[in-house]
Amino acid sequence: MSNEMEVLVKSGFALVQSPVKRGNDGKKTLKGAHAVLNGENLSGAAINAGTVEWFPKSPLKFRSASYHAIDRLIQSYGVAWGAGTLVPLDKLDQLLAEFEIEKQKFFMNVDLLMPNYDLLIEAHKAQQPDPVKKVIDAVRLDWQSFRASFSIFLPTPSKFMPLTDDLNGTAKEIIDAAMQEICEEAAAIKDKILGKQQVDPKSIKPIKRLADKCKDFSILHPALESFSDQFDALASTLVAPIVGDKQVALVAYLSVLSDPNAVETWMSNNQVEMNDSALNSIFGFNNPSVASPSVLPVFTPAPAQQANANAVVDWESFGI
Numbered sequence: 001m002s003n004e005m006e007v008l009v010k011s012g013f014a015l016v017q018s019p020v021k022r023g024n025d026g027k028k029t030l031k032g033a034h035a036v037l038n039g040e041n042l043s044g045a046a047i048n049a050g051t052v053e054w055f056p057k058s059p060l061k062f063r064s065a066s067y068h069a070i071d072r073l074i075q076s077y078g079v080a081w082g083a084g085t086l087v088p089l090d091k092l093d094q095l096l097a098e099f100e101i102e103k104q105k106f107f108m109n110v111d112l113l114m115p116n117y118d119l120l121i122e123a124h125k126a127q128q129p130d131p132v133k134k135v136i137d138a139v140r141l142d143w144q145s146f147r148a149s150f151s152i153f154l155p156t157p158s159k160f161m162p163l164t165d166d167l168n169g170t171a172k173e174i175i176d177a178a179m180q181e182i183c184e185e186a187a188a189i190k191d192k193i194l195g196k197q198q199v200d201p202k203s204i205k206p207i208k209r210l211a212d213k214c215k216d217f218s219i220l221h222p223a224l225e226s227f228s229d230q231f232d233a234l235a236s237t238l239v240a241p242i243v244g245d246k247q248v249a250l251v252a253y254l255s256v257l258s259d260p261n262a263v264e265t266w267m268s269n270n271q272v273e274m275n276d277s278a279l280n281s282i283f284g285f286n287n288p289s290v291a292s293p294s295v296l297p298v299f300t301p302a303p304a305q306q307a308n309a310n311a312v313v314d315w316e317s318f319g320i
Contacts, residue, residue: 026055223270
């Protein structure tokens with residue numbers, strides 16, 4: 001594959017669906033069971049009776065932690081889009097590699113239960129009354145069945161090819177979604193470091209992720225890249241300890257990035273209308289290796305023009 005073809009193939013977005021996550025919660029619903037209060041049987045849609053916890057809850061806490069870590073990982077690479085996430089194609093391989101690492105961690109935690117699996121159940125059962133002990137013995141799973149009930153997989157990502165003739169409108173929707181997420185994440189990070197005597201260097205990585213996301217999506221609005229460029233300039237000064245002027249500059253940067261009004265003003269002042277030729281390439285319709293759906297309208301691209309935002313020269317107006 002030539003360099004030009006490789007750039008073309010990697011210039012768009014993949015739609016990554018939410019991972020399918022299954023894990024045994026150590027509970028079993030008993031058919032025919034009833035809830036009893038003061039000697040009276042209770043029934044109705046609001047009553048949930050007959051669930052026995054045959055495996056202790058505490059050793060399974062890793063499930064939710066792993067699920068959240070995987071969701072955060074995917075979200076950090078892209079922008080929520082319906083039930084999935086739009087991820088730049090040139091970052092997809094990196095995302096999939098990190099997903100596999102998180103998946104391995106998940107199953108490592110599952111396998112750590114094996115040596116003490118029966119002991120954990122017996123210790124949990126010992127704390128229950130005799131009738132419940134009998135139920136636990138009746139519904140408990142052997143290790144092989146328990147292990148097989150855990151699974152995590154990522155549906156195969158697909159090339160994002162919007163079925164519309166308004167690609168500029170689609171690009172604007174994506175940018176609006178991206179900036180809303182970036183502003184919210186920047187605000188959350190800023191809240192964590194405000195008032196601290198110094199900034200924990202570990203806080204820099206998620207900020208770098210936000211700056212990278214700005215750069216990744218600048219293909220749809222070149223003015224976005226200025227937020228990434230400004231962080232790159234700032235990052236060279238963020239050597240621990242991050243205190244004093246360095247801390248002030250970092251908070252000022254996050255204050256801009258977390259302010260939807262400031263971001264909207266900056267984007268509007270540097271608005272660039274992407275031409276059809278550029279958008280067709282981004283969304284895959286000029287890519288010879290991707291067949292265009294027959295239901296799509298026929299595009300007549302305007303003469304190719306290089307879309308560039310004005311150089312950033314006045315970050316000082318934002319107080320940075």
